[in-house]
Amino acid sequence: xxxxxxxxxxxxxxxxxxxxxxxxxxxxxxxxxxxxxxxxxxxxxxxxxxxxxxxxxxxxxxxxxxxxxxxxxxxxxxxxxxxxxxxxxxxxxxxxxxxxxxxxxxxxxxxxxxxxxxxxxxxxxxxxxxxxxxxxxxxxxxxxxxxxxxxxxxxxxxxxxxxxxxxxxxxxxxxxxxxxxxxxxxxxxxxxxxxxxxxxxxxxxxxxxxxxxxxxxxxxxxxxxxxxxxxxxxxxxxxxxxxxxxxxxxxxxxxxxxxxxxxxxxxxxxxxxxxxxxxxxxxxxxxxxxxxxxxxxxxxxxxxxxxxxxxxxxxxxxxxxxxxxxxxxxxxxxxxxxxxxxxxxxxxxxxxx
Ligand SMILES: C[S@@+](CC[C@H](N)C(=O)[O-])C[C@H]1O[C@@H](n2cnc3c(N)ncnc32)[C@H](O)[C@@H]1O
Numbered sequence: 001x002x003x004x005x006x007x008x009x010x011x012x013x014x015x016x017x018x019x020x021x022x023x024x025x026x027x028x029x030x031x032x033x034x035x036x037x038x039x040x041x042x043x044x045x046x047x048x049x050x051x052x053x054x055x056x057x058x059x060x061x062x063x064x065x066x067x068x069x070x071x072x073x074x075x076x077x078x079x080x081x082x083x084x085x086x087x088x089x090x091x092x093x094x095x096x097x098x099x100x101x102x103x104x105x106x107x108x109x110x111x112x113x114x115x116x117x118x119x120x121x122x123x124x125x126x127x128x129x130x131x132x133x134x135x136x137x138x139x140x141x142x143x144x145x146x147x148x149x150x151x152x153x154x155x156x157x158x159x160x161x162x163x164x165x166x167x168x169x170x171x172x173x174x175x176x177x178x179x180x181x182x183x184x185x186x187x188x189x190x191x192x193x194x195x196x197x198x199x200x201x202x203x204x205x206x207x208x209x210x211x212x213x214x215x216x217x218x219x220x221x222x223x224x225x226x227x228x229x230x231x232x233x234x235x236x237x238x239x240x241x242x243x244x245x246x247x248x249x250x251x252x253x254x255x256x257x258x259x260x261x262x263x264x265x266x267x268x269x270x271x272x273x274x275x276x277x278x279x280x281x282x283x284x285x286x287x288x289x290x291x292x293x294x295x296x297x298x299x300x301x302x303x304x305x306x307x308x309x310x311x312x313x314x315x316x317x318x319x320x321x322x323x324x325x326x327x328x329x330x331x332x333x334x335x336x337x338x339x340x341x342x343x344x345x346x347x348x349x350x351x352x353x
Contacts, residue, residue: 028118030077033070034097035113037079038106042071043090043097046080050089104163111160116146116153120308127308135309143258143310147214154214162193162222165253168339172253172284173197175338180204182248187211187239187271188255191218196226198251207232208244239267245274253284253342257302258312261323268327272349281329283345287336288316296341320345 010018037043040060045051053071057064071088074080079094090098096105111117116139123134135143147154172194178184181204186195189209199207209219209232219234235244240263243250250271256264271281286299299314306312315323321331329347338344 030073031113032118033073033077034079034109036070037074038097038109038113041099043094043106044099046088046090047098048090048095050081050083050087053086053088056088103167106163107156107159108163111156114153114156117305117309121305124304124308133307133309133311136311144212144215148212151214151217155218158191158215158218161254162191162218165190165193168253168284168342169194169197171339172251172344173200176282176344178202178205179248182206183208183246184249184251185210185244185247187243187250187252187267188215189219189251189253190215192222192226192232192234194251194253195232196222196228199228199232200226203231205231208247209234210237210239210244212236212238239270241270243271243274245276247275247279249280249282250275251282251284255285256283256312256320257285257306257314258310260311260313264312265323265327268323268329272328275349277349277351279349280332281347281349283320283324283347284339284342285345286314286341287320287334287343287345288314290316290318298341317345325350 040062042056042060045056045059053068054064056062056071057067060067068086071080072082074094075082075088078091079097081089081091083089095101096103097109098104099106119138120135123137126132126137127134133142135146139146141149147157178198180202183206184195184198185208186192187210189195189211192209195207195209199205207228209216209223211219211234213236216234216236220229223229223232223234237243252267252271255267259267275281286302288299288303292300303314306314317334320334324331324345324347328350330350332346332348333344335344335346
């Protein structure tokens, strides 16, 4: 006679727990689907109404049955809705993929769902095993050297950064007490989105967007569109070599995350050597909590993304303080969450006297 072990049916909690892990494992499938949707411009075609999958397939020259399945996955992922069979609309989340949305993250999706980054992430195991950047391992060069050699990708990257920065730029411009006169230098300022927001309502203030030649390439168009060319210039340079010496405020947003500690200290030393003793340095970026939690996953996504791609890292307040003190700065304040999820660290050159 064979004996059988009694099995009880798994509890609902257990089933939900399994589904939650399986969903997270499938996160890359959702990311790929969002990237393809952005490439095809599906959100622009759907707009504020709903569109039949057949029309969308015709307009995107895609295979209708496959497109429909992609759209259903986007519904499952909260990006779209299917109000009636075969018809698709955007949710508020998905509407951010429209190019004409003031909240657009379309180019951000196109950039970070591009094979350039996906293939780098396939090298995560390499990064974890060796402590080396998977991007360089895969492409044989660093991210910014790659962008300098690929102008179209660089333009997409600059647009993606601009989209990501749009809201924090407004928060910084309205929340920080900038002077009405003087010069603000934005180091690694990309296409000038942040400086445009700062200068727009302060007619007595001047600005310099400082970035590498490929990084600053889109800035003249941004400044011209905002009517700021008479008091803001776009300047190409290398912040490891020198930075403009005539600023009153030096702002550097989402830059230190790109670099390891040695390079970050080198950038700070260049700033310290060139900026006037009376100037202020504003570092805008993520300040990591001392222990990880689930409240703001994006900062940990960025941290590991930097480890894989640029070799940089996010930092805690004490790490920022140590880096600044070592390079000749005195921290005056740390405004946690002063720019949405980002903080503003205000530092001044330490007095040598
Ligand atoms: C992550 S992006 C941030 C852009 C912008 N500050 C923002 O918050 O949207 C980092 C910027 O640093 C610039 N950068 C990289 N290496 C640089 C260098 N050696 N000198 C000046 N800028 C550099 C990049 O071109 C890029 O625009």
